[in-house]
Amino acid sequence: MSEAGKPIGELGERALLRHLxxxxxxxxxxxxxxxxxxxxxxxGPLTLLTSDVLVEHTHFKLEWAPPRLLGRKALSINISxxxxxxxxxxxxxxxxxxxxxxxxxxxxxxxxxxxxRAAETGVSIVGGNLASTNGPIVVDITVxxxxxxxxxxxxxxxxxxxxVTGQLGAAATGLRLLSEGARLDSDGTxxxxxxxxxxxxxxxxxxxxxxxxxxxxxxxxxxLAERQLVHAAMDLSDGLSGDLxxxxxxxxxxxxxxxxxxxxxxxxASLTRARGGxxxxxxxxxxxxxxxxxxxxxxxxxxxxEAAAMWEIPLADVGEIMAGAPALAQRGSDGLRPLNPxxxxxxxxxxxxxxxxxx
Amino acid sequence: MSEAGKPIGELGERALLRHLxxxxxxxxxxxxxxxxxxxxxxxGPLTLLTSDVLVEHTHFKLEWAPPRLLGRKALSINISxxxxxxxxxxxxxxxxxxxxxxxxxxxxxxxxxxxxRAAETGVSIVGGNLASTNGPIVVDITVxxxxxxxxxxxxxxxxxxxxVTGQLGAAATGLRLLSEGARLDSDGTxxxxxxxxxxxxxxxxxxxxxxxxxxxxxxxxxxLAERQLVHAAMDLSDGLSGDLxxxxxxxxxxxxxxxxxxxxxxxxASLTRARGGxxxxxxxxxxxxxxxxxxxxxxxxxxxxEAAAMWEIPLADVGEIMAGAPALAQRGSDGLRPLNPxxxxxxxxxxxxxxxxxx
Numbered sequence: 249m250s251e252a253g254k255p256i257g258e259l260g261e262r263a264l265l266r267h268l269x270x271x272x273x274x275x276x277x278x279x280x281x282x283x284x285x286x287x288x289x290x291x292g293p294l295t296l297l298t299s300d301v302l303v304e305h306t307h308f309k310l311e312w313a314p315p316r317l318l319g320r321k322a323l324s325i326n327i328s329x330x331x332x333x334x335x336x337x338x339x340x341x342x343x344x345x346x347x348x349x350x351x352x353x354x355x356x357x358x359x360x361x362x363x364x365r366a367a368e369t370g371v372s373i374v375g376g377n378l379a380s381t382n383g384p385i386v387v388d389i390t391v392x393x394x395x396x397x398x399x400x401x402x403x404x405x406x407x408x409x410x411x412v413t414g415q416l417g418a419a420a421t422g423l424r425l426l427s428e429g430a431r432l433d434s435d436g437t438x439x440x441x442x443x444x445x446x447x448x449x450x451x452x453x454x455x456x457x458x459x460x461x462x463x464x465x466x467x468x469x470x471x472l473a474e475r476q477l478v479h480a481a482m483d484l485s486d487g488l489s490g491d492l493x494x495x496x497x498x499x500x501x502x503x504x505x506x507x508x509x510x511x512x513x514x515x516x517a518s519l520t521r522a523r524g525g526x527x528x529x530x531x532x533x534x535x536x537x538x539x540x541x542x543x544x545x546x547x548x549x550x551x552x553x554e555a556a557a558m559w560e561i562p563l564a565d566v567g568e569i570m571a572g573a574p575a576l577a578q579r580g581s582d583g584l585r586p587l588n589p590x591x592x593x594x595x596x597x598x599x600x601x602x603x604x605x606x607x
Numbered sequence: 608m609s610e611a612g613k614p615i616g617e618l619g620e621r622a623l624l625r626h627l628x629x630x631x632x633x634x635x636x637x638x639x640x641x642x643x644x645x646x647x648x649x650x651g652p653l654t655l656l657t658s659d660v661l662v663e664h665t666h667f668k669l670e671w672a673p674p675r676l677l678g679r680k681a682l683s684i685n686i687s688x689x690x691x692x693x694x695x696x697x698x699x700x701x702x703x704x705x706x707x708x709x710x711x712x713x714x715x716x717x718x719x720x721x722x723x724r725a726a727e728t729g730v731s732i733v734g735g736n737l738a739s740t741n742g743p744i745v746v747d748i749t750v751x752x753x754x755x756x757x758x759x760x761x762x763x764x765x766x767x768x769x770x771v772t773g774q775l776g777a778a779a780t781g782l783r784l785l786s787e788g789a790r791l792d793s794d795g796t797x798x799x800x801x802x803x804x805x806x807x808x809x810x811x812x813x814x815x816x817x818x819x820x821x822x823x824x825x826x827x828x829x830x831l832a833e834r835q836l837v838h839a840a841m842d843l844s845d846g847l848s849g850d851l852x853x854x855x856x857x858x859x860x861x862x863x864x865x866x867x868x869x870x871x872x873x874x875x876a877s878l879t880r881a882r883g884g885x886x887x888x889x890x891x892x893x894x895x896x897x898x899x900x901x902x903x904x905x906x907x908x909x910x911x912x913e914a915a916a917m918w919e920i921p922l923a924d925v926g927e928i929m930a931g932a933p934a935l936a937q938r939g940s941d942g943l944r945p946l947n948p949x950x951x952x953x954x955x956x957x958x959x960x961x962x963x964x965x966x
Contacts, residue, residue: 279653279757280757280759283760283857284692284759284760284761284841284857285657285687285688285689285691285692285760285840285841285842286655286656286657286688286689286691286692286694286750286752287655287656287657288653288654288655288692288754288757289653289654289656290651290652290653290654291650291651291652291653291654292649292650292651292652292654293649293650293651294638294647294648294649294650295647295648295649295650295651295654295751296645296646296647297645297646297648297698297700297733297734297749297751298644298645298646298700298734299700299702299734299735299736299747299749300736301702301704301736301738301747303704303738303739303740304742305740305741305742306738306739306740306741307738328644329644329645330644330645332644332645333643333644333645333647335645339656341656341657341658341749343658343660343747345660345662345745374656375656375657375658376658377658377659377660379660379662379665379666380662380665381662381664381665381742381743381745382664382665382742382743383663383664383740383741383742383743384740384741384742384743386704386740386745386747388658388660388702388745388747390656390658390700390749391645392654392656392751393645395647398638398639398647400639400643401642401643401644402643481644482643482644483644498642498643
């Protein structure tokens with residue numbers, strides 16, 4: 249058996265730590281990286297910190313997610329949180345809970361993705377830990393960032409426009425495609441179309457990539473924070489309806505969404521149409537798009553659009569913040585109606601997989 | 608069913624988050640705490656960061672650890688890492704992976720312990736996350752600290768004395784006592800002596816507390832760092848033999864331990880003698896004491912002792928750092944012999960529980 253195929257239980261914790269440590273480059277501002285009781289980094293005066301976890305069976309399946317992409321996503325979703333606060337991600341701690349029979353090449357591929365994504369985003373991996381489990385794999389990452397002008401969830405005011413970046417629904421569509429047998433390889437190339445024919449390759453690949461390798465618009469978030477162009481911001485992880493309600497609760501306002509204005513991802517829309525469905529629900533409730541949800545004063549909209557254009561990021565004005573107790577409404581062809589968020593509850597036992605439910 | 612006995616799967620993620628958020632007090636230096644995409648805290652210029660995880664079945668069992676004590680320990684072991692770098696712990700992120708059938712009163716008791724320990728140590732809980740799992744409970748905590756004079760593992764020099772704080776072997780004895788049915792209640796009071804008679808209450812309670820509610824000597828570590836009294840330091844988590852080898856590897860030196868000088872915990876010793884065993888192995892290889900392992904120049908020993916006396920912490924001079932490739936030797940009545948560390952390897956499948964092995 250090659251070293252790479254060796255179970256980490258045979259390799260041993262000390263050797264695995266030594267191996268991973270040798271792969272992690274030194275980073276700027278890192279006084280002391282992996283290998284001591286704690287890392288020491290230059291920060292300040294204001295430090296952002298966040299942690300987000302991927303749990304096997306709850307957030308991913310080994311058959312669905314090539315480990316390199318899992319590593320990329322685990323870091324990306326944390327960078328998304330720092331970006332949604334207007335910060336620049338700087339350092340990461342990586343905590344892995346692994347079964348002893350997991351092979352070294354799995355851990356190495358996971359680290360390939362982590363290190364690549366870290367290099368792309370200027371993040372230094374400075375520590376973390378390895379623990380053994382007899383259950384689901386856990387990838388828990390903490391990211392520290394530098395912030396100065398914060399983009400919080402609390403500043404939305406009645407009259408603000410609700411703006412989202414990018415297009416919505418592709419990640420949720422990707423999840424459904426995975427359950428139907430579609431697969432990417434570790435390079436992000438489509439290797440199986442599952443229940444679908446070859447003619448749908450392009451939209452399938454697009455949606456799988458959205459699900460397995462999200463690319464949050466962090467540079468735009470940074471620009472919006474620096475120029476103080478928005479009243480409130482958060483990232484879209486649980487789905488627009490649930491996240492908008494969260495933003496309303498934080499800001500103590502209500503919100504109305506114009507259904508016709510939702511930026512439905514065109515690939516998600518074409519695949520959903522082919523099933524005889526409507527992708528509007530995906531754009532409204534589907535999670536994991538990791539785009540930005542913004543509350544913008546009407547007179548700042550033009551400048552926000554200009555900033556997004558610099559990064560070639562689409563923007564959509566999807567509704568309005570209103571005075572009132574936290575609640576959502578939808579504006580359709582039949583007027584204004586209450587809207588119940590249908591976003592993901594990790595603890596709801598009815599969800600089975602516990603993953604983002606399909607609309 | 609009372610609210611407290613309700614499974615969190617019925618309560619729902621949003622309600623659970625809201626509930627926990629309402630329990631977490633605002634902290635000094637915390638610009639933005641729990642409830643946004645990321646927390647924002649005042650730091651700098653040098654920030655220490657560490658994360659350590661407790662995994663059910665690997666590091667604890669629900670039958671053995673009252674949740675309040677589990678919360679205290681999860682935070683304490685991270686504070687221990689920051690202290691062993693000479694820092695002051697300031698902020699914590701708490702990541703919990705929980706099964707949906709876990710009750711609210713379990714989560715609340717865990718938070719009782721976390722919040723108590725945080726208040727005792729001046730740590731603010733500023734964020735984290737909740738995730739659902741169908742497997743072992745995971746309590747993963749990240750702690751940020753403030754540092755200026757770092758205590759690293761890399762500075763040990765030939766001729767330095769090897770010094771440990773406190774007494775060793777009680778935590779490993781406590782683990783064995785748990786496996787024999789001895790139990791503490793959530794207040795840390797002995798409620799079952801297991802295989803032992805009532806006459807052993809005092810040593811049993813002492814060893815169980817050492818295992819379930821460790822108290823790292825962080826104030827002393829801070830003082831040693833400020834006065835720059837030691838060449839190298841780390842905390843004793845995996846056991847003296849394994850941790851000393853780690854320190855030797857980091858400092859590129861060898862070490863010899865004087866077996867007769869080991870500060871064997873007297874309660875652990877009395878219980879081990881009652882079994883017909885020798886507690887020396889517990890002090891040498893048993894893990895989780897969370898005391899400090901120090902390399903001290905001989906001419907600084909007196910001042911280190913004085914500092915420890917201020918905090919009423921025992922110190923023991925247990926051996927010498929020597930030139931040479933990283934390796935350990937033991938000095939006994941029969942002279943100097945090689946010493947193989949027998950500390951814990953989380954990934955070794957032979958360990959069964961995966962917990963610290965009993966000597």
